[in-house]
Amino acid sequence: MKTKILSDNKFEICLAIIVVTILLFPLFDLPRPATLTGHPWKVELLSSLFLFIVSIVLLVKSSRNKIYSKDNKLLLYLAIPFSIFIIWSGISYFWASSPRSVAHHTFVWINYLLIFVITFKYLQQAKNTILIRYILVGAAIFLFILILSDYMLISDFSISQGPLRVRYAKFAELILITAPVLWAFAFYTKKPLIKNITFVAGVCAWLMPMFSLSKGAFLAGIFSFAVFFVAVFFFSHPRYRRKVLALAGIWLAITVGTQLYYTYSSEISSTVKHFTGDADKSRDSSMFRVFTWKVSLQMIRENWLVGVGADNFGQEVNNSRRNFAKLNPDDPLNSMAEDYYVERSHNEFLQIIAELGIIGFLIFSSIFVVLFYRISRIFIKHRKRLSPMFWGSFAGVIGFFVSSMLSSFSFRAVQNGIMFILVLALMVYELNKIKLSDETPKENFTFDIQKWQKPIFAGLSIILLLSVTNFLTHSISVFNVYFAEQEKDMEIAETYYKRAVFFDRENGSAYLSNAGKLYYSEQYKEAAPMFRKAIENGANVSLTYFYLAKSQIMAGDKEAAKKTLSEAVEIFPHSIYARTHYAILLDENGKQADAEKQFEFAAKLNPKDANSWKIVLEKNILTATLKAEKDKSVQKPNELI
Numbered sequence: 001m002k003t004k005i006l007s008d009n010k011f012e013i014c015l016a017i018i019v020v021t022i023l024l025f026p027l028f029d030l031p032r033p034a035t036l037t038g039h040p041w042k043v044e045l046l047s048s049l050f051l052f053i054v055s056i057v058l059l060v061k062s063s064r065n066k067i068y069s070k071d072n073k074l075l076l077y078l079a080i081p082f083s084i085f086i087i088w089s090g091i092s093y094f095w096a097s098s099p100r101s102v103a104h105h106t107f108v109w110i111n112y113l114l115i116f117v118i119t120f121k122y123l124q125q126a127k128n129t130i131l132i133r134y135i136l137v138g139a140a141i142f143l144f145i146l147i148l149s150d151y152m153l154i155s156d157f158s159i160s161q162g163p164l165r166v167r168y169a170k171f172a173e174l175i176l177i178t179a180p181v182l183w184a185f186a187f188y189t190k191k192p193l194i195k196n197i198t199f200v201a202g203v204c205a206w207l208m209p210m211f212s213l214s215k216g217a218f219l220a221g222i223f224s225f226a227v228f229f230v231a232v233f234f235f236s237h238p239r240y241r242r243k244v245l246a247l248a249g250i251w252l253a254i255t256v257g258t259q260l261y262y263t264y265s266s267e268i269s270s271t272v273k274h275f276t277g278d279a280d281k282s283r284d285s286s287m288f289r290v291f292t293w294k295v296s297l298q299m300i301r302e303n304w305l306v307g308v309g310a311d312n313f314g315q316e317v318n319n320s321r322r323n324f325a326k327l328n329p330d331d332p333l334n335s336m337a338e339d340y341y342v343e344r345s346h347n348e349f350l351q352i353i354a355e356l357g358i359i360g361f362l363i364f365s366s367i368f369v370v371l372f373y374r375i376s377r378i379f380i381k382h383r384k385r386l387s388p389m390f391w392g393s394f395a396g397v398i399g400f401f402v403s404s405m406l407s408s409f410s411f412r413a414v415q416n417g418i419m420f421i422l423v424l425a426l427m428v429y430e431l432n433k434i435k436l437s438d439e440t441p442k443e444n445f446t447f448d449i450q451k452w453q454k455p456i457f458a459g460l461s462i463i464l465l466l467s468v469t470n471f472l473t474h475s476i477s478v479f480n481v482y483f484a485e486q487e488k489d490m491e492i493a494e495t496y497y498k499r500a501v502f503f504d505r506e507n508g509s510a511y512l513s514n515a516g517k518l519y520y521s522e523q524y525k526e527a528a529p530m531f532r533k534a535i536e537n538g539a540n541v542s543l544t545y546f547y548l549a550k551s552q553i554m555a556g557d558k559e560a561a562k563k564t565l566s567e568a569v570e571i572f573p574h575s576i577y578a579r580t581h582y583a584i585l586l587d588e589n590g591k592q593a594d595a596e597k598q599f600e601f602a603a604k605l606n607p608k609d610a611n612s613w614k615i616v617l618e619k620n621i622l623t624a625t626l627k628a629e630k631d632k633s634v635q636k637p638n639e640l641i
Contacts, residue, residue, distance in 0.1 A: 009130055016134035022046045023139055023174065023415040027146065033481040037341060037508035037538040039104045039311065041478065043414040045471035047111050052464040054118065059457035074374060074432050075120055081366040082113045088360050089310040096309020097316065098537075100474075100506040105310035105355075107467040108414055112421050114460070119425035124432075129389070132426050133185060136178045137201040139419070143168075143175060144204035147211050170409045172209055172217035173416035177396035177423050179205035179221065180228040183247060184392025187232075187240060203254060210258055215285075216406030224399025225251055231391040235379070240388055289346045289406065291336040296350040298324040307357035314343035316354075318540050318571050325573045335574035335605075338542045339641065344412055348404035351412075371428070378434055386434065393427035477504035481513050493517055508537035512544065519547060524554035542572045549581065561585060569598070576602045577640075580613040608635040616640070 025042045090106045093099050123129065147168055182202030189195035206225070209217035229248040233241055299308060299320035308316040321342075325334050345351035353361045378384045400420050404410035411417040477500045484496035493514075500510040515530030531548035545568035552561040565582040572578055579602035587595035602610040612635040615624040621637045628634040 009134075012131045012134055015131060016138055018050065019135050019418075020138040020142065022050060023418060024142060024171075026170070026413075026415065031482045032478065033485055033509045033513055035509055035512055035539070036478070037343075037512070037534075038314070038506065039101065039474070040414070041471050041475045043418070044104070044108060044111070045468065045475055047115075047414065047418060048107065048464055048467040048471055051111060051114050051118075052461065052468055055114075055457055055461040055464050059454065059461055072124075072432065074370075074428060075117070077370045078367060078428065079113065079117060081363055081370065082109075082116070085360065085363045085367070086110055086113060088356060088363055092307065092309040092312075092356060092360075095306065096312045098309065098312050098506055100504065101311035101315065102309055103470050104474075107470055108411075108417070110463060110467060111414075112411075112417055114464075115418060115421045116425050119422055120429055123425065123429040129185075129426060129429075132181075132422060133198065135422065136182055136205075137198055140175060140178055140182060140201040140205040140208070143171060144208055144211075147208060151211065168208070168211070169214045169217070169407075170413045171415065172214045173400050173403050173407060173410055173413070174419040175205050175208040176217050176221055176224065176403055177400045177416075177419055179209075180224055180395040180399070181389075181392040181423055181426065183225075183228065183251070184232075184388045186247060187243060187388040206251065206254065207258065210255075214407075216403050220399045220403035220406075222255070223402050224395045227398055228391055228395035231386075231395065232388045236385055236388050236391060244388070287333065288336050291333040292342060292344075292346045292408075293350060294328075294331075294333065295320050295324050295342070296345040296347065296354050298327075299354040300350070303354070303357060305357045305359060307353065307355045307360060310355050313345055313351055313355055314341065314538050315536075317342045322570045325570065329573060332574075334572075338572045338575050341538065341541060343538065344408040346406065346408045348401075348407070348410040348412075371431070374431060378431075384434055387430055390427060390430035393423045393430065396423045397427060473503040474507070477501070477507045477510060481507065481510045484510075484517075485513055490517065490521055506537050508534050508539040511537060512539040515547065515551075519551055522554075524551045527551040528555055528557075528560070540571075542568055542575050542578055545572075546577065546581070558585060558588065562589065574605055576605050576609045577613050579605075580610055581617055584614070584617055606635075608633060609640060611635070612637055612640055 022043060025046055026040065030042075086106060086109045089109060090102065093102045096102045119132075122131065179202060182198055182205050185198045186195065186202070189198055206221065209221050225248075229244055229251075232244040236244075295317060296313075299313070299316060302320060302323065325331075328334070345354060349361070352364055356364075375386075378386065397420070400410070400416075400423075409416055411420070480496045480500035480503070484493040484500065487493040487496060497510055497514040500507055504510070511530050512534035515527045515534055518524075518527035518530060528548060528551040531544055531551060535544050535548065545564055549561040549564040549568070552558070552564060562582070562585045565578055565585060568575065568578040569582050579598050583595040583598035583602070586592075586598060599610065599614070602613070611631075611633055612624050612628060615627055615634065616637055624634065624637045628636045
């Protein structure tokens with residue numbers, strides 16, 4: 001049986017392996033700089049390259065044969081707002097501060113649209129869901145094996161859980177949308193081997209969000225499966241009710257059993273422990289989300305109509321953060337995220353509004369308004385029932401959106417977006433099977449080869465070639481930064497840095513890394529403008545401001561350093577370091593009253609840290625260390641943040 005299955009579906013298996021490899025490629029470690037800023041490139045580049053090859057194949061095929069296509073209003077009604085959203089994304093180039101980020105967003109969504117159309121048309125032509133099943137099963141099982149093996153190698157979970165969560169949380173939406181679809185396949189599969197493998201993959205897919213310890217994914221998963229079980233029970237054929245009740249019981253036993261075991265009988269943490277705070281006493285993760293949402297709302301208020309530009313959130317966040325701090329000086333959340341990059345909103349819908357304005361959000365929403373209109377007509381006007389496969393994909397889409405309100409990844413991690421598009425295409429395919437009595441079917445039609453097919457596929461090939469070029473040049477820039485960091489010869493390193501900037505002028509890592517090398521080789525005058533460019537291109541944490549100010553001071557430009565720290569204090573008003581350093585510079589410039597105010601503010605936040613920073617900056621770390629041993633009002637320098 002196994003041999004026959006493989007021989008019958010060789011093409012689907014090979015295609016599924018390619019797609020799964022593309023989706024999971026971020027798990028493979030490649031050489032990278034010490035600090036990365038900006039957008040990822042791995043999945044973007046591979047998916048663009050894959051689609052480019054497909055477009056070339058279709059172009060060649062269109063020259064030799066007629067390509068038949070069924071007239072499909074639903075696909076057209078979805079593709080139109082999808083295309084308008086892409087166009088609006090591209091138009092934001094004219095007001096965005098980062099054109100490269102606009103290009104990134106636009107090309108990613110072009111890829112999404114093409115994957116959606118190709119997948120839908122493939123399902124229509126094949127008249128089965130074998131390819132989707134293989135992709136979902138492969139992704140679920142491979143990911144679960146990886147995370148399980150990582151858990152088995154843990155010796156000290158208190159240390160390892162952070163890296164594990166970072167490693168797998170970016171795949172939470174991918175696996176979350178997969179899980180209910182795999183469980184839905186249990187209603188159809190008759191061959192025992194395929195049925196068992198698919199169901200095991202479904203169980204793995206649900207265990208995965210729990211092992212990733214993502215609270216948002218766990219909540220979204222519970223909601224997603226609740227929608228799936230309830231919808232199949234009430235709105236699918238009654239013959240499925242006994243099976244859906246049995247599946248719901250199995251799911252509940254797995255969920256409760258897993259949480260009880262890892263809460264009470266294992267040293268490994270559980271998602272429940274993260275909800276109660278037992279595994280995360282600080283609750284920094286939750287508070288950070290609240291902070292980014294508030295800053296996002298500030299950005300929306302300032303740019304509510306058209307936004308700041310596609311994928312420009314990271315470049316503009318400090319401007320909105322500064323304004324939020326001015327309007328809310330006593331908000332304790334101003335102390336958040338001083339030491340790491342805020343590149344995403346942790347709420348996909350807020351980020352869409354912030355980047356593309358109300359106009360962009362309405363265009364995006366219209367895609368799903370069309371779908372819900374179609375679903376409502378089926379239920380309200382025609383009172384038809386929908387398949388468990390539809391409800392599985394529908395539940396996955398709903399779960400994805402719930403998770404997107406709490407996650408920084410969503411569509412921004414392209415592997416998640418591609419899986420969303422695949423499941424959305426499956427959902428539309430199942431929905432399109434329902435023929436409504438008031439819709440008159442039209443005959444199949446053929447595009448004219450000379451007038452339409454070749455120009456369409458040739459145009460797509462050009463667009464995808466530009467997409468490949470965009471992501472390829474960024475990847476080349478990243479590798480050049482890595483090579484520069486490995487190079488001890490400063491002259492050779494500079495050649496790599498120049499090449500990195502040539503391929504991507506907005507690569508903040510290139511400027512930051514170059515500035516660091518110049519700083520530690522005591523070329524302070526040359527380092528200062530590089531630190532400034534790093535800040536302008538996303539490396540905008542307080543530490544970069546520190547090195548910029550220090551470079552300016554060492555280069556003899558204390559006035560510029562004062563302006564730098566003034567800017568830092570506005571953006572990070574609860575930064576004890578920035579306040580103290582700024583106070584020292586003000587005092588040296590004869591502004592004692594202003595200096596006292598800055599230091600008093602720092603002392604209110606944490607007097608021990610403020611006293612220690614003052615000694616470190618005015619004298620040195622050794623003096624501060626000796627002082628801290630005798631004076632309890634001075635913090636030990638090694639405990640300063």
